[in-house]
Amino acid sequence: MTRLFPGAGRGPVLRQPWAPAVAGALALAGCATAPSTAPATVAATPATPAVPPTMQWLYGSGEGAASSIQAYHAFRDHVLAAARARPVDSVVLAEGSTLEAPRFIPCGDRPFAVVLDVDETAIQNLGFEYQDALQPGRGYDQQLWNRWEQTGASAVAPIPGAVGALRAVRDAGVAVIFNSNRLAENAAQTVATIEGVGLGPARHGETLYLKGDIAPGSEKDPRRAAIAGRYCVIALAGDQLGDFSDLFNARTLPVAARRAAATSGPLVTMWGNGWFVLSNPVYGSGLRGGFDDVFPADKRWSDPAGEE
């Protein structure tokens, strides 16, 4: 859309609700009592932070919901078609692949499966993010997240579109396997979390893989390889590039090069065609970069009217 707010008469809306918080003056949309029908321009008491725009978009907006429903529609349609077609290759990269020369693990006659990340791919961590939004200066607290894994099962919701898509693929005889970096010691609670919102079943070691399974650490390639040894994996879903291949998280890859790796080369055809990304601007490996990383040098512009 253009800068003009759609809908006549609404007028311009402050585009960066976090900005006034930065200035420390006006907190936008901080009214935590009744749901609001008006644009979010109500001054809040200083004690109430604003909901960050990333969360307004992902958890509150029709646009964010439509985006995930769309992704899960494509996921479902692709999986049902692939299950009928018996593909030669899976969508899991084989060992020795590079981003420029990818090879996929062959399927053989193994049964079909899909592999999905959990957090902000299949479920929304609403309870945790609510708390996070209330404490904007805090930063990541691994112990807090661990307590969330252990006790937050009733405060999550499925990502829009996920329940119907997983039901359809299971009905078509395709196994659903979750590949998450939640902790193995919290497996029972993670199972309860997934199953509690209608995305189950999930069984650790069979249809749920967690951090440290197969190999130590957070990389997901070893788990994908193990799954692809048992199944013909016909779709991957995730909100981070690491949900598709650890090659995207090579330490030598600067921000712009990492984006280029996703937008060019032979793997670009995978997006929406076996690899399904769920938009997540709230956290993750995409939230990196300074001005020169994010804005190409040849796309700079200055206001011809001069400094304001």
Add this chain to the structure above:
Amino acid sequence: MTRLFPGAGRGPVLRQPWAPAVAGALALAGCATAPSTAPATVAATPATPAVPPTMQWLYGSGEGAASSIQAYHAFRDHVLAAARARPVDSVVLAEGSTLEAPRFIPCGDRPFAVVLDVDETAIQNLGFEYQDALQPGRGYDQQLWNRWEQTGASAVAPIPGAVGALRAVRDAGVAVIFNSNRLAENAAQTVATIEGVGLGPARHGETLYLKGDIAPGSEKDPRRAAIAGRYCVIALAGDQLGDFSDLFNARTLPVAARRAAATSGPLVTMWGNGWFVLSNPVYGSGLRGGFDDVFPADKRWSDPAGEE
């Protein structure tokens, strides 16, 4: 993904880079010199604001790029299939439709077309957003945006996936029509902007509709109806719900109800199936709502360890 940063040894990344800016203390990822390979934890000088996470995600990340490539792959595949199938109905809602009882304008034997929004649907307004990120407290300035429309043509880039998709649909004989709320007085510059990044041609009044065309104001329904009177519209693409129907922007629709309108009811099947949404957390009608609008009351959670 979970809270743990993918890739062993990277350690936790500050999840809310805007938060320290809020505290006014540490600016995250503010290094505007060389591209960074390290996680964005470098302290910036107070004069350099941080790139907001919304822009890091949309303009800088492989995740954001993959999301739009995926959307445009689905758009292209749908359009090519529909053009072969000669659908009875278009994807444009007919007058008198409601969200609960939608009807679509029939196609007759009119030639095929797709209709796309421009800003953050077909193009990225990099030059403008770069300036906006440098001035975090400023808020929306309509005159500044007007000057951007007039002079920014060389500082935009196509949304990843758009160029190839539009080429494919044009090659299939489908007309490409832009429906934008940019100003009609800047039509020539908007044509130059679209054509300059390989998304053209665009001709005002034929394949480019602007604010105030057909009917006064920002609502896009009248323009869609006019286009659907000349073409069989088989796909819509946009980053805001108003790019699909003004019904989503009814003033009586609170935030949560607007999201529910997109996630339930008969129109939910349109996402990825004639209606293609491009994720845009940087600005727009999705960035609304306080805590009670965004976080359902039954999904609240408190840290069992108590206040920190």
